[in-house]
Amino acid sequence: xxxxxxxxxxxxxxxxxxxxxxxxxxxLIGPSLTTNVLDPLIFLFAFGYGLxxxxxxxxxxxxxxxxVPGMMCYAAMxxxxxxSTISTxxxxxxxxxxxxxxxxPVSLTELMLGxxxxxxxxxxxxxxxxxxxxxxWGGVASPVGVLLALPALALGAICFACCGLAVTAQAKSWDxxxxxxxxxxxxxxxxxxxxxxxxxxxWFVQAIAWVLPMTHLIAVVRPLTAGVAVDPLAAAGHLLYVxxxxxxxxxxxxxxxxxxxxG
Amino acid sequence: MDGxxxxxxxxxxxxxxxxxxxxxxxxxxxxxxxxxxxxxxxxGPNGAGKTTIMRMIMALVQxxxxxxxxxxKPPSALGRSMRERVGLVPQEDNLDPDLSVRQNLEVYxxxxxxxxxxxxxxxxxxxxxxxxxxRGGAKVMQLSGGMKRRLTIARALIADPELIILDEPTTGLxxxxxxxxxxxxxxxxxxxxxxxxxxxxxxxAQRLSDRIIIIDGGRILxxxxxxxxxxxxxxxxxxxVAKPLPRGFSEDGLERNDIGDAVLYYAxxxxxxxxxxxxxxxxxxxxxxxxxxxxxxTGHSLRQGE
Numbered sequence: 001x002x003x004x005x006x007x008x009x010x011x012x013x014x015x016x017x018x019x020x021x022x023x024x025x026x027x028l029i030g031p032s033l034t035t036n037v038l039d040p041l042i043f044l045f046a047f048g049y050g051l052x053x054x055x056x057x058x059x060x061x062x063x064x065x066x067x068v069p070g071m072m073c074y075a076a077m078x079x080x081x082x083x084s085t086i087s088t089x090x091x092x093x094x095x096x097x098x099x100x101x102x103x104x105p106v107s108l109t110e111l112m113l114g115x116x117x118x119x120x121x122x123x124x125x126x127x128x129x130x131x132x133x134x135x136x137w138g139g140v141a142s143p144v145g146v147l148l149a150l151p152a153l154a155l156g157a158i159c160f161a162c163c164g165l166a167v168t169a170q171a172k173s174w175d176x177x178x179x180x181x182x183x184x185x186x187x188x189x190x191x192x193x194x195x196x197x198x199x200x201x202x203w204f205v206q207a208i209a210w211v212l213p214m215t216h217l218i219a220v221v222r223p224l225t226a227g228v229a230v231d232p233l234a235a236a237g238h239l240l241y242v243x244x245x246x247x248x249x250x251x252x253x254x255x256x257x258x259x260x261x262x263g
Numbered sequence: 264m265d266g267x268x269x270x271x272x273x274x275x276x277x278x279x280x281x282x283x284x285x286x287x288x289x290x291x292x293x294x295x296x297x298x299x300x301x302x303x304x305x306x307g308p309n310g311a312g313k314t315t316i317m318r319m320i321m322a323l324v325q326x327x328x329x330x331x332x333x334x335x336k337p338p339s340a341l342g343r344s345m346r347e348r349v350g351l352v353p354q355e356d357n358l359d360p361d362l363s364v365r366q367n368l369e370v371y372x373x374x375x376x377x378x379x380x381x382x383x384x385x386x387x388x389x390x391x392x393x394x395x396x397x398r399g400g401a402k403v404m405q406l407s408g409g410m411k412r413r414l415t416i417a418r419a420l421i422a423d424p425e426l427i428i429l430d431e432p433t434t435g436l437x438x439x440x441x442x443x444x445x446x447x448x449x450x451x452x453x454x455x456x457x458x459x460x461x462x463x464x465x466x467x468a469q470r471l472s473d474r475i476i477i478i479d480g481g482r483i484l485x486x487x488x489x490x491x492x493x494x495x496x497x498x499x500x501x502x503x504v505a506k507p508l509p510r511g512f513s514e515d516g517l518e519r520n521d522i523g524d525a526v527l528y529y530a531x532x533x534x535x536x537x538x539x540x541x542x543x544x545x546x547x548x549x550x551x552x553x554x555x556x557x558x559x560x561t562g563h564s565l566r567q568g569e
Contacts, residue, residue: 096357
C-alpha cells in the first residue's frame with residue numbers, strides 16, 4: 001500500500017480518537033462554555049479598570065486592543081496545554097484508555113494525532129470565546145484581521161498540544177506537571193507579551209521569551225487583530241518557528257511513548 | 264482460494280519465543296501452535312508468563328527472541344489488518360469510564376474503522392448476546408464486576424474477529440457470573456471462532472479448552488487435551504488425607520504428594536488407599552483433575568501467591 005493510499009485511513013483512525021474525546025466533552029459543554037466566556041470577561045473587567053486606567057497606549061494602540069489578542073493566545077495556550085498534559089495523562093495512565101485503543105487497528109501515531117488535534121481543538125475553542133467577548137467589548141479593531149488570525153491561533157494551539165504531549169510522554173507521575181506549569185505555562189503567561197511588551201524586559205528575559213512559542217504567536221496575532229500593518233516575512237518567520245517546534249515536540253513525544261509502551 | 268489456505272493454517276504459531284525485562288526472564292523459549300476453531304487454555308499461576316505471551320502475540324510487547332506468526336505472518340508484517348482480525352479481552356479493566364455502556368461499544372467500533380451503519384447494527388446484538396441489553400445507558404462505574412467483564416468481551420467482538428484472546432476472563436468474579444461468561448465463550452467456539460485464554464482456574468481451563476498448555480516460570484511443562492493430561496500425569500483418583508497421618512498407615516508403594524497440611528495419594532482405584540486407612544480416619548476422595556496435574560508437574564499449587 002502506498003503512503004498516499006493509506007493517508008485517508010490514517011485520518012479516519014485519528015478522527016475516531018478525536019471523536020471519543022469530543023463525545024465525552026459534549027456533556028460538559030455548558031460549564032465549559034461558561035468558564036471560557038466568563039474568564040476573559042473577568043480579565044477584561046479587571047484590566048480595563050486596573051491597568052487600563054494607568055496605561056494609556058501601548059505599542060501604538062489602546063491597552064484594550066493590546067491585551068485582547070494576548071488573551072486570545074493565552075486562552076489557546078492554556079486550554080491546549082492542559083488537555084495535552086493533565087487530561088491526556090489521565091487517559092494514558094489512570095484510565096488505561098490508551099491500552100484499550102492500542103489493542104485496535106489505531107496505531108500509536110494515530111492515537112497521538114487524535115489526542116493532539118483534540119487538545120488543539122479545545123485551544124481554538126477557548127480562543128474563539130475570547131474573540132467573541134473581546135469583539136463585543138470593543139477590543140478588536142480589525143474583523144478581517146481576526147479571521148486571518150484564526151489559522152495562526154490554530155497552528156499555535158497545535159504547537160502547545162505537541163509540547164504538552166512531549167511532557168506527558170516523560171511523565172511517570174503527576175509531579176512533572178507542576179514543573180510544566182511553573183516553567184512553561186506561567187512564563188508564557190507573563191513574559192510572552194500577553195499583558196506587557198516583551199521589549200520592556202531585561203535582555204535575558206527577552207532571550208527566554210523568544211524561545212517560547214507564545215511570543216511568536218502573539219507577534220503575529222496582535223498586529224492582525226489591531227489592524228496594524230503586518231510584515232509578511234516576519235510573520236512567516238514566527239509561524240515557521242511555531243510549526244518547527246510543533247513537529248520537533250511531536251517527534252520527541254512519539255519516540256518516548258513508543259519506547260515506554262512497546263519496550 | 265484464500266479461504267481454504269486460511270482454514271488449513273494454524274492461527275497462531277509460536278517458536279522458541281523469549282522475553283526478558285532486564286534481569287527478569289519472563290518467557291523462556293515457548294513453542295506452540297493454535298489451530299483455527301479451537302479453544303486453547305494457557306494454564307499457570309500468576310507470574311508464569313501468560314500475559315507476556317499474549318501481549319507478544321498482539322504485538323504490544325516486542326519478543327526478545329524467537330518467531331511468532333499470526334495468520335501465517337509475523338505480526339509486524341500484518342500491521343493494521345492483524346488487529347482487525349483479533350479481539351483482545353485484557354486482564355485489567357480498561358473500559359472507558361467517561362462513556363456509557365453503549366457508547367463504549369460504539370466508540371470502540373470506530374477505532375476499528377467500522378462504518379456507522381455496521382456499528383449501529385452490531386451494538387444492540389452484542390449487548391443482547393452478553394445480557395447487557397437493559398444496561399445500555401448505564402455508566403461503566405455503575406456495573407458489577409461480572410457486567411464489566413461481559414462488556415469487555417462484547418467490546419472485543421465489535422469487529423467480528425476470527426481470533427479472541429482472553430486474559431483471565433473470570434478472575435475475581437462470583438460463580439454465577441463465571442458460568443454466564445463460560446456459556447458465551449462456548450457459544451463463540453461453536454460459531455467457529457478461535458479462542459486463546461489464560462487462566463489460573465483449572466475448572467475454567469478444563470471446561471472451555473480443547474487443549475491446555477501448562478506453563479510455569481516462563482516454560483511449557485506439557486500440553487494436550489485435559490483428559491489426556493490427567494491420564495498422563497496422575498492416576499484417576501485422589502485421596503486426600505489430612506495431617507497428622509493416622510498411626511499405622513503404610514504409604515509403601517503409593518504415589519504421594521505432600522501439600523503442607525495434607526498428603527495427596529494418586530490411585531486408579533481409590534480403595535488401594537482407603538483400605539489401608541483405619542476405619543475412623545478422615546479423608547477426602549475425588550477424581551483427579553488438572554490441579555493435580557499441575558501439582559505433579561511443578562511441585563506447587565496453581566493458586567500460590569494469590
